[in-house]
Amino acid sequence: MSNWVKVAPFEEIPKLGARVVRTKDIDIGVFRLEDDRIYAVNNSCPHKGGPLSQGIVYGDKIACPLHSWKISLVDGKAEEPDVGETACFNTKIEDGIVYLELKD
Amino acid sequence: MQKMKLVVVGNGMAGMRTVEELLKIAPDFYDITVFGDEPYPNYNRIMLSPVLANEQTIDDIILNTREWYAENNIALYTNARINKIDRKNRVVYAEDGTSAPYDRLLIATGSKPFMLPIPGKDLEGVIGYRDIKDTNDMIETAKTHKHAVVIGGGLLGLEAANGLKIQGMEVTVVHKNDWLLERQLDNTAGGMLQKSLEAKGLNFLLNKDTEQLINDGNGRVKAVRFKDGQDIAADLVVMAVGIRPNYALAESAGIYCNRGIVVNDTMQTYDPRIYAVGECVAHRGISYGLVAPLFEMAKVCATHLANFGIGLYKGSVTSTKLKVTGIDLFSAGDFMSGAGFEDDGREEIVLHDAVGGVYKKLVIKNDKIIGSVLYGDTADGSWYFQMLRDNKPIHEIRDHLMFGQDSLGNTGHQGQDKAAAMTNEMEVCGCNGVCKGTIVKAIQDQGLFTIDDVKKQTKAGSSCGSCVGLVEQILASTLGGGYAPPSTSKAICGCSEKNHEEVRAEIRTHKYLNIPDAMRGMGWRTANGCATCRPALNYYLLSTWPHEAVDDPQSRFINERVHANIQKDGTYSVIPRMYGGVTTPDQLRKIADVADKYAVPMVKVTGGQRIDLLGITKENLPNVWADLDMPSGYAYGKSIRTVKTCVGSEFCRFGTQNSTQLGIDIEKAFDHMWAPHKVKFAVSGCPRNCAESGIKDVGIIGVDSGWEIYVGGNGGIKTEAAQFLCKVKTAEEVMEYSGAFIQIYREEARYLDRTVHWLERVGLDYVKKRVLEDAEGRKAAYERLLYALQGSVDPWAERVAKRNEHKEFDTITV
Numbered sequence: 001m002s003n004w005v006k007v008a009p010f011e012e013i014p015k016l017g018a019r020v021v022r023t024k025d026i027d028i029g030v031f032r033l034e035d036d037r038i039y040a041v042n043n044s045c046p047h048k049g050g051p052l053s054q055g056i057v058y059g060d061k062i063a064c065p066l067h068s069w070k071i072s073l074v075d076g077k078a079e080e081p082d083v084g085e086t087a088c089f090n091t092k093i094e095d096g097i098v099y100l101e102l103k104d
Numbered sequence: 105m106q107k108m109k110l111v112v113v114g115n116g117m118a119g120m121r122t123v124e125e126l127l128k129i130a131p132d133f134y135d136i137t138v139f140g141d142e143p144y145p146n147y148n149r150i151m152l153s154p155v156l157a158n159e160q161t162i163d164d165i166i167l168n169t170r171e172w173y174a175e176n177n178i179a180l181y182t183n184a185r186i187n188k189i190d191r192k193n194r195v196v197y198a199e200d201g202t203s204a205p206y207d208r209l210l211i212a213t214g215s216k217p218f219m220l221p222i223p224g225k226d227l228e229g230v231i232g233y234r235d236i237k238d239t240n241d242m243i244e245t246a247k248t249h250k251h252a253v254v255i256g257g258g259l260l261g262l263e264a265a266n267g268l269k270i271q272g273m274e275v276t277v278v279h280k281n282d283w284l285l286e287r288q289l290d291n292t293a294g295g296m297l298q299k300s301l302e303a304k305g306l307n308f309l310l311n312k313d314t315e316q317l318i319n320d321g322n323g324r325v326k327a328v329r330f331k332d333g334q335d336i337a338a339d340l341v342v343m344a345v346g347i348r349p350n351y352a353l354a355e356s357a358g359i360y361c362n363r364g365i366v367v368n369d370t371m372q373t374y375d376p377r378i379y380a381v382g383e384c385v386a387h388r389g390i391s392y393g394l395v396a397p398l399f400e401m402a403k404v405c406a407t408h409l410a411n412f413g414i415g416l417y418k419g420s421v422t423s424t425k426l427k428v429t430g431i432d433l434f435s436a437g438d439f440m441s442g443a444g445f446e447d448d449g450r451e452e453i454v455l456h457d458a459v460g461g462v463y464k465k466l467v468i469k470n471d472k473i474i475g476s477v478l479y480g481d482t483a484d485g486s487w488y489f490q491m492l493r494d495n496k497p498i499h500e501i502r503d504h505l506m507f508g509q510d511s512l513g514n515t516g517h518q519g520q521d522k523a524a525a526m527t528n529e530m531e532v533c534g535c536n537g538v539c540k541g542t543i544v545k546a547i548q549d550q551g552l553f554t555i556d557d558v559k560k561q562t563k564a565g566s567s568c569g570s571c572v573g574l575v576e577q578i579l580a581s582t583l584g585g586g587y588a589p590p591s592t593s594k595a596i597c598g599c600s601e602k603n604h605e606e607v608r609a610e611i612r613t614h615k616y617l618n619i620p621d622a623m624r625g626m627g628w629r630t631a632n633g634c635a636t637c638r639p640a641l642n643y644y645l646l647s648t649w650p651h652e653a654v655d656d657p658q659s660r661f662i663n664e665r666v667h668a669n670i671q672k673d674g675t676y677s678v679i680p681r682m683y684g685g686v687t688t689p690d691q692l693r694k695i696a697d698v699a700d701k702y703a704v705p706m707v708k709v710t711g712g713q714r715i716d717l718l719g720i721t722k723e724n725l726p727n728v729w730a731d732l733d734m735p736s737g738y739a740y741g742k743s744i745r746t747v748k749t750c751v752g753s754e755f756c757r758f759g760t761q762n763s764t765q766l767g768i769d770i771e772k773a774f775d776h777m778w779a780p781h782k783v784k785f786a787v788s789g790c791p792r793n794c795a796e797s798g799i800k801d802v803g804i805i806g807v808d809s810g811w812e813i814y815v816g817g818n819g820g821i822k823t824e825a826a827q828f829l830c831k832v833k834t835a836e837e838v839m840e841y842s843g844a845f846i847q848i849y850r851e852e853a854r855y856l857d858r859t860v861h862w863l864e865r866v867g868l869d870y871v872k873k874r875v876l877e878d879a880e881g882r883k884a885a886y887e888r889l890l891y892a893l894q895g896s897v898d899p900w901a902e903r904v905a906k907r908n909e910h911k912e913f914d915t916i917t918v
Contacts, residue, residue, distance in 0.1 A: 012911050017658050021916045065662040100918070
């Protein structure tokens with residue numbers, strides 16, 4: 001069953017930046033790359049739970065603000081040699097609005 | 105699209121290092137085929153001596169396992185010696201008939217031991233010392249034979265002799281020159297070395313020319329005969345008189361060679377499809393036999409193979425260490441001095457303790473170290489080598505130089521000199537809890553050669569950085585000759601070839617005003633940089649073109665983006681300004697009210713004489729700021745932090761000057777100032793120095809007749825005492841002098857340099873020249889600082905006023 005929720009107008013997510021979406025269980029970071037692709041991952045670094053949405057976005061990665069682990073926004077995996085993974089979520093843009101697919 | 109084919113001839117350290125570098129930057133560019141004439145995958149050749157000395161096994165020194173080749177889709181042919189390159193059809197042929205076509209070819213055939221052209225050189229029992237086979241031959245021979253002769257008293261010869269002795273043979277080292285290691289040591293150190301090796305049971309024959317090797321009648325060597333007629337018994341003769349680049353294959357294919365395969369600075373041969381790296385090449389007429397230059401070549405070559413077209417290899421300065429356990433020896437650069445060298449301005453500093461077995465010599469020319477020899481105590485080897493490579497003027501520290509880095513008078517946690525004395529269980533990196541043993545194991549098992557590798561794999565030194573010196577020592581002592589310290593003028597990050605100074609210069613010349621233009625103009629390799637270069641670029645743009653460059657919040661670290669300091673749980677700390685550390689009942693009431701209203705978990709007095717509210721959520725930051733109605737203390741930024749003051753002459757019975765007022769004035773004047781790193785001031789009202797001016801970026805001490813200004817102090821990771829800059833009469837002069845100093849630091853230091861790091865590089869003399877001797881320059885620098893700060897506003901008030909535009913602070917709830 002699909003579980004799409006409305007996040008915000010596209011332009012309210014800063015380029016090379018992120019917004020935090022609070023769901024009933026977790027916070028999800030919604031990120032906008034330079035080429036306007038939108039990705040969403042669990043807002044918690046696999047290292048020590050740092051809020052990834054507060055890091056620096058570059059390429060398709062995010063550098064965690066606490067200890068600079070580099071996490072891929074595409075697959076949620078930590079850049080080697082660090083090992084770890086954070087959950088990813090599907091996103092879409094319709095009529096200028098960003099949507100996020102929550103998991104059951 | 106079909107991939108290009110890269111064939112690598114030579115499965116050794118240089119070739120495989122190039123492949124590794126290539127896979128890092130362009131993993132899918134080529135189908136790679138590797139030919140090696142040994143039966144093993146790539147192993148660490150410099151660790152053969154520890155194998156011979158029973159300190160390591162063959163398995164320990166394998167760098168790339170067969171699985172590694174398979175995982176990276178590299179076709180590996182071992183036991184396959186290439187004997188023909190057909191350049192016209194671009195195919196290589198192996199002796200066993202295997203062939204492989206190529207689009208690009210990399211030759212890394214290494215070198216061969218030079219065998220003296222004397223009668224008997226082909227007898228059984230006469231070998232070179234180059235590979236695993238030679239090592240195994242020696243170990244096997246030692247089981248059945250007694251007398252070993254090593255011809256050649258160089259690094260390799262001595263390591264072979266030491267190993268053979270440990271394997272149980274009687275060993276004599278024969279050397280042509282007056283002393284051992286004549287290319288690495290002067291005669292004093294050479295003599296000391298000989299003594300300690302004799303104590304280990306080795307015999308030496310110096311000034312001996314070998315005439316022939318004598319047959320025992322069955323085709324095996326039985327003795328060595330010298331030109332003076334003397335014979336000595338020999339069941340095994342190891343020739344270690346040097347290596348020769350192995351370029352016969354390239355030469356037979358018509359590639360231009362001149363005592364090596366001739367390559368340009370991009371490691372390209374005269375055939376543009378063919379590259380060469382390692383000991384087989386002649387670069388600018390020099391062939392290298394040590395591992396560090398090979399890795400530099402590999403890095404450059406990989407960028408060209410990947411079609412990036414960047415990076416030039418410009419030759420290497422090398423240093424050496426002898427890998428004989430129990431003997432510490434280090435040499436670098438041009439270390440000959442004394443007789444015959446007086447005329448070209450060389451000076452030497454020598455410390456010689458013949459009984460204690462310590463000898464240190466530094467050769468200095470034009471105020472710079474050009475060479476060093478250390479025997480018995482090599483702890484400062486990499487420090488001297490770093491200064492040598494950086495051409496660092498030494499007159500300021502000359503009187504302490506010989507006594508090592510620890511003698512410079514600072515306390516702290518940098519860790520030089522300690523690595524050797526540490527046990528494996530001792531902690532090296534206090535931030536990440538990494539022990540010495542973990543680091544040594546990672547270096548050996550994973551084949552690490554650089555500080556960056558060690559940082560990545562073990563995390564040691566990757567947080568606060570204070571233990572990097574210690575990690576570097578462990579790396580150097582584990583690798584021996586394999587270690588080359590990084591040059592300090594390295595690239596800003598992996599996104600660009602350019603170093604900090606080049607980036608700054610281009611931003612000024614081309615007047616880049618935003619990050620995208622700067623990256624495009626300077627040929628950045630990545631679309632939008634990385635978390636290392638973007639904050640640096642943003643700072644360089646703003647500091648070079650104040651009021652014109654565009655500040656990019658997304659290129660700032662979170663703390664500067666939201667003007668608060670992120671904590672481990674994702675909350676923030678809020679520290680309002682208290683100019684000069686002076687507050688009022690009204691401010692304290694406001695702070696108390698805010699702490700109550702937001703149930704602030706901790707209220708703490710900071711080291712910078714103000715009050716910290718910890719545990720504020722991001723959503724609440726603007727509300728807290730609005731309620732406080734106090735300016736931001738910039739306690740989170742690479743910026744002016746506090747101006748710490750003492751009570752001063754208004755109240756203190758010892759005070760000679762009004763330090764409190766001057767502190768307030770400075771903090772107000774320089775408020776909102778961004779800098780390469782944090783900047784801390786202090787003003788004390790008398791020499792009792794209660795504000796601790798001696799460990800601040802700018803420390804001011806009031807005396808009866810005026811103010812003394814100290815610069816470059818640091819109370820952090822490594823405590824550094826500030827250096828005396830000058831004494832001035834008035835508070836206005838303090839502002840002008842210290843402002844000029846800070847402005848020049850803002851304009852010229854590398855991003856993330858504290859003033860002490862910048863001063864270490866440029867020297868106090870430079871600063872004196874700019875700030876003291878050049879009055880107009882000083883005034884102009886101070887004016888530029890005031891101009892840059894003109895019209896700056898409090899960031900908290902600004903965000904409170906424009907709350908609706910700063911969606912940053914709002915969480916979306918679904």
